[in-house]
Amino acid sequence: METNNNIKNNELLTRGIAATYPSKDFILSKMNKGEKLTIYLGIDPTGPTLHLGHAIPIKILRDFQKAGHKVILLMGDFTAMIGDPTDKAAVRKQLTHKEVMVNLKNYKKQASALLSFSGKNAAVIKFNSKWLSKMNFEDVLSLASQMTVQQMLERDMFDKRIKEGKPIYINEFMYPLMQAYDSVAMNVDGEIGGNDQTFNMLCGRDLMKTMKNKEKFVVTVKLLEDNTGKKMGKTEGNMAALSDSEFEMYGKIMSWTDGLIVSGFELCTNVPMSEIENIKKDILSEKVNPRDLKMRLAREIVSIYHGEKKSKQAEENFINTFQKNEIPDDIENITVGIKELLVDTFLTNKIVSSKGEFRRLVDGGAITNLDLDKKITSHTEVSEAGVYRIGKKRFCKINII
RNA sequence: GCGUCGGUGGUAGAGCGGUCAAUUACAACAGACUGUAAAUCUGUCGCCUUCGGGCUACGUAGGUUCAAAUCCUACCCGACGCACCA
Numbered sequence: 489m490e491t492n493n494n495i496k497n498n499e500l501l502t503r504g505i506a507a508t509y510p511s512k513d514f515i516l517s518k519m520n521k522g523e524k525l526t527i528y529l530g531i532d533p534t535g536p537t538l539h540l541g542h543a544i545p546i547k548i549l550r551d552f553q554k555a556g557h558k559v560i561l562l563m564g565d566f567t568a569m570i571g572d573p574t575d576k577a578a579v580r581k582q583l584t585h586k587e588v589m590v591n592l593k594n595y596k597k598q599a600s601a602l603l604s605f606s607g608k609n610a611a612v613i614k615f616n617s618k619w620l621s622k623m624n625f626e627d628v629l630s631l632a633s634q635m636t637v638q639q640m641l642e643r644d645m646f647d648k649r650i651k652e653g654k655p656i657y658i659n660e661f662m663y664p665l666m667q668a669y670d671s672v673a674m675n676v677d678g679e680i681g682g683n684d685q686t687f688n689m690l691c692g693r694d695l696m697k698t699m700k701n702k703e704k705f706v707v708t709v710k711l712l713e714d715n716t717g718k719k720m721g722k723t724e725g726n727m728a729a730l731s732d733s734e735f736e737m738y739g740k741i742m743s744w745t746d747g748l749i750v751s752g753f754e755l756c757t758n759v760p761m762s763e764i765e766n767i768k769k770d771i772l773s774e775k776v777n778p779r780d781l782k783m784r785l786a787r788e789i790v791s792i793y794h795g796e797k798k799s800k801q802a803e804e805n806f807i808n809t810f811q812k813n814e815i816p817d818d819i820e821n822i823t824v825g826i827k828e829l830l831v832d833t834f835l836t837n838k839i840v841s842s843k844g845e846f847r848r849l850v851d852g853g854a855i856t857n858l859d860l861d862k863k864i865t866s867h868t869e870v871s872e873a874g875v876y877r878i879g880k881k882r883f884c885k886i887n888i889i
Numbered sequence: 890g891c892g893u894c895g896g897u898g899g900u901a902g903a904g905c906g907g908u909c910a911a912u913u914a915c916a917a918c919a920g921a922c923u924g925u926a927a928a929u930c931u932g933u934c935g936c937c938u939u940c941g942g943g944c945u946a947c948g949u950a951g952g953u954u955c956a957a958a959u960c961c962u963a964c965c966c967g968a969c970g971c972a973c974c975a
Binding site for chain 2: 654655739741742743744745746747777778779780782783786806807810811842843844845848849851852853854878879880
């Protein structure tokens with residue numbers, strides 16, 4: 489039993505982990521002493537969906553939960569109003585309480601594929617506005633006196649901005665401090681978060697030390713990145729949301745660049761590390777078509793969120809659509825009257841955003857009526873019944889009344 | 890408050906009286922090629938069009954001009970410097 493636990497803990501602090509502070513042994517020794525630890529993950533409730541990037545630390549949080557530790561999902565509803573200074577669109581609109589609650593509901597639903605929110609050791613959701621919004625100026629000052637400007641300047645981004653003569657606002661300085669205070673307010677043992685949050689989390693560690701004389705541990709998880717170290721999700725388009733349908737999710741993963749395969753297996757699936765090593769070898773040997781590995785990756789990921797059955801369906805759908813050039817199962821059905829122009833049909837159904845776009849697509853030879861096997865070449869083509877393909881990925885079916 | 894510089898398309902960032910719907914890069918979209926991709930090459934990339942052109946756009950509002958993203962005035966916003974205050 490004990491050995492079993494040790495192995496588990498070992499994998500727990502290895503897989504997908506970028507770094508641990510103060511050290512891995514520190515955390516392990518606490519666990520092995522049987523301490524029940526409280527560990528949290530902070531999330532900015534800025535959007536309605538969680539995506540696979542969020543899922544990585546959540547998965548690790550889940551592992552802690554399974555190992556019997558108390559886990560907290562912290563909604564940074566207060567901090568979200570300021571925005572992390574790394575975020576370029578920092579002056580984002582303030583979220584109303586209502587919006588936050590809506591987002592929360594969605595998050596909970598989406599995260600429940602991974603975390604358990606009920607039962608004996610249920611994951612807890614907290615909001616940092618609960619303590620941060622109640623602080624008065626005096627509190628803020630005493631908090632601010634715990635940190636020096638120099639400490640803040642350790643952050644590369646601030647340093648860079650100073651060198652470039654770009655402004656840094658006081659509230660941006662405050663951001664790491666606020667986030668750091670979360671740790672104190674909840675009196676946690678540890679925090680988990682993305683590699684990019686290292687600085688903020690370490691501020692929390694410092695603050696814990698000065699205010700509570702407690703060694704808070706910090707676990708940073710790797711971010712999804714390809715083999716050249718380029719971060720994933722920058723373009724957002726192919727970062728699957730946890731709420732995506734099995735078809736969308738599968739498709740998005742398949743559109744990932746090949747370099748992401750290994751990283752994806754490690755961070756987003758439950759495939760054992762030993763097997764991932766083999767996958768890595770397969771890729772290097774070039775004996776296996778990376779596409780097939782990626783299909784497995786997509787299937788593994790989709791089945792976590794949609795179950796194996798749907799995952800399989802998504803795969804079949806994908807094969808039909810892209811490899812056999814067949815029509816996907818769930819395409820938009822459009823009903824139109826006789827002799828309506830195709831432009832108008834597409835425009836009213838928002839398949840194209842303007843007549844100009846339609847013309848461009850036609851000129852580029854991107855639109856085909858599959859049923860009639862007819863490429864649309866005229867701007868004034870009349871809508872005909874059948875399935876249309878627009879580009880590679882868009883489909884719609886037109887029915888004539 | 891004074892002064893300097895600046896506010897341009899999804900982003901970065903040119904243009905500084907006509908040749909500007911606006912160079913270029915990135916992103917995006919389509920085509921070719923492929924192994925779903927990526928890379929590469931080609932094309933497109935404000936809206937409308939009878940394909941001639943029309944309309945709306947370079948912070949906001951006016952003005953000067955035959956003509957303004959470009960010049961002038963006022964205003965708004967931002968950065969930086971100086972002063973004031975402390």
